[in-house]
Amino acid sequence: MPAPDEGRGKAWREGAERLRRAARTEPGRLRLIGAALALAVVVFGAVTAWQGSDRYASADDVVGRGQTVKDTADLYGALADADTQAATGFLAGPTEPSDVQSAYRGDIARAATLLSGLAENVAPGSHSAALIARINGRLPVYTGLIERARAANRRDLPLGGAYLRYANERMAGTDGILPAAEDLYTEQSARLNAESGSARTWPRAAVALGILALLLLAAAQYRNYRMTNRVFNRGMLSATVACTAVLLWLVAAQTAGDIGLHRADRDGQQSLVVLNDARVNALKARADENLTLISRGSVVAADGRTDLYEVDFGAKTAKLWADLEGARGLADDAAGRTPVLAAIDAVATWRERHAAGSRASAAGEFARAREEVNGRGQTSEQAFARVNTALATAIAHEQDEFTASAKNGRGALAWLWLGAAVLAVLAAVSAILGVGRRLSEYR
Template sequence: MTYPPNAPASAQGTAPARAGTGVPAQPSVAPAAAPPAGPGTWAEVRERFRRAATTEPGRLQILGAVLALLVVAFGTVTAFEVADRASSADDVVSRSQPLSSDAAAIYRSLADADTAAASAFLAGAQEPPDVQKRYADDIATASRLLVKAAAGTEGSAESSREIATLNEQLPRYTGLIERARAANRQGLPLGGAYLRYANGTMTTELLPAAERLYEAETARLSQDDQDARDWPFLSLALGILVLAVLVWAQRRTYARTNRVFNQGLVAATAATVVVLLWLLAAHGVARAGLNEAREHGQDSLRVLTTARISSLKARANENLTLVARGAVLTDDGKNDKYETDYASSMNALVDALAQARELADDDAGRDPLAAAAERTAQWQERHKDARAKDDAGDFEGARLRVVGPKDTTGQSFDQVDAALKRALDHEQSEFTRAAEGGRGALTALPLGAAALGVLGAAGAVLGINRRLSEYR
């Protein structure tokens, strides 16, 4: 019997089994092919870019991408820069200036409360109800404004520190005033000592802290005002660059096609010009409004606040001159401390009124200042009369020239304070009007710049695609 010959192992696709093992033959595995050698990813990109740049369609695609990127970048940067300045302008109107005004009102309320307390003490054991109410209203106003300031000065360590000092010292001051009142009702001389201690707390703790708070908030107002008025140089430079590249691209298209206009590129250029001109005009108007607010509002408010504070200091020292009766002297021991402080505060008031008149730009601002200057002169004359009576030993006559509803220094002080309030209200309205006008000029520009940037980029892409279609 014959058998067919065995096929070779290689032909059957199996390896021959080892003798004596009984393990069936396994199929052979072909070795894996090695990856083809080639340049890296960045090298491939550079090579593709080089090949594209050697053909006109490739160059057009690159140009379209660059134009679209530049126009979008211009719109985006403009939107962000203008939004930042609009935010600063909004802070000037709605945060910084109101906080500065509130800080000044805190100082005024505290100083007026001290003045009212001294006036009530001079009136005798039976304090006039209107003076008591004035004192209570001043303390309530200061407390309310401190709460408001604490909520509005978040992030300012300096302002928070001064507010904490005021909140700590105000109850101590009111406690001393109540002790002075209680002693005064009983006719005890100790009442005058408590009143002087209370005034010392006011002049060395409360008023300096309120003044530092006012200075801190005024400094923040100045910083916000400066931030809002800074020119957006990056947006302007980028806009000029984009405009130059678009003009070059249109000249290039004209040189190769002899066509005067490419509608897409013209649209992109128009959008860029609109944003650039809008940016210049809006920021110019905003700067003009903020400059007017600063020159005819903010500066006047600062000087008028100084005048009002000086009048309050003068009135408080005038009252304490009679309360102390010469018991408190200056450091050199030669003069009455309160009378010296009165003279210093009165000089500051006169100087501030003169500065305010120079800054006033209309009759509505000048008229109350003229009235304040006239009443200040009257106040000084009445004060001289009161001092003459006191120096002659007529304490009761001097007291009646200082406190009372008619023909007294107190009446003159009230008239000066009322005139200064009218001037402050007028300058506050002038500031708000001008600052709101500056803020309004920037309101729509961020959104408009972003939208025109997108439209300009789309126009650039469509214009380049129109050229690319000629190669298909």
């Protein structure tokens, strides 16, 4: 009994010998040509279907991930606005305005809803899931501190300000809730960029195999012409047409998909990144402005003299201004540019009114300073509201542009995989039938 390796070697030798014998006759050569053409076409179709399906899945992820990124940005906005509303209500005195209290509760409820939705859309055990769990665990602690601050404020106890500052530290401190929300947004944005890049990667293997299949079909038809003096073989011509259709469909679909996803990134996502940063800095600056009045200079910066929250307000509004200038440059139409210009104008007004409040506070006129910041009429609060409204309008416009372009890119790739599979099978069958017609002449 021969050894297994000897048996396999003998089988290979016998197979090679049969191929050599077949290649010595024209029918044998035709069978080999038919098999090679069918194999080339099927491999081309299979790779095209695989890569087309992969690109479509990535484009579909871009559309879905865009919503997830929006939700993470909204989560940060809701949390930061809740912190701002808590400070605004505290400054109003023992009787907190009902609209401010309602806004705070609405922000907390919205944050809880967004956290629940995000938890369902991230992979269990991932870093994003850990960030969501961290926010979920710390949010009740923060709201508890806010309620303690309110209770103390209603009794006109100085301890209320300390509770509020401590709550703000839990929200915005280095290891707080907002940094976790910001990390979540950054991570989801990075995944969106990666998925967009994957969807826009050209299927070079499929294109190369398509060109190879067409070259083999052309060579087979040229050989047929030389052997028979017949210009066309219907089977091989049909296979050539089908392969050409798949290759052109592949190139057209990938080009259209790339254009749509590129527009989604250029006209939507890039602007959204800058606008979301602007919203974050606006909310942080507003919280710092309120805390400046609450602390009354009790929290100092590193120099030991300057109010820490005043320094932070200046830094945040400077970043806000830079973000808005960047957003103005990225806006590609009037609908996106107009709200950005309105926000820039409102920031300039906000700075002026904040400066007036700071001068009053420095002069020891706390009541007037509070009126300049959170009173009625032309105040910092009113200017901030204009900034916030303008940013919300700009973000909504850019989000719509992103979603529409991403869906267009996804739509271009929708049926490529199925079309490639069907046409490749038809091409393989046509090539075999074309070769079979020549074989029939030898019977």
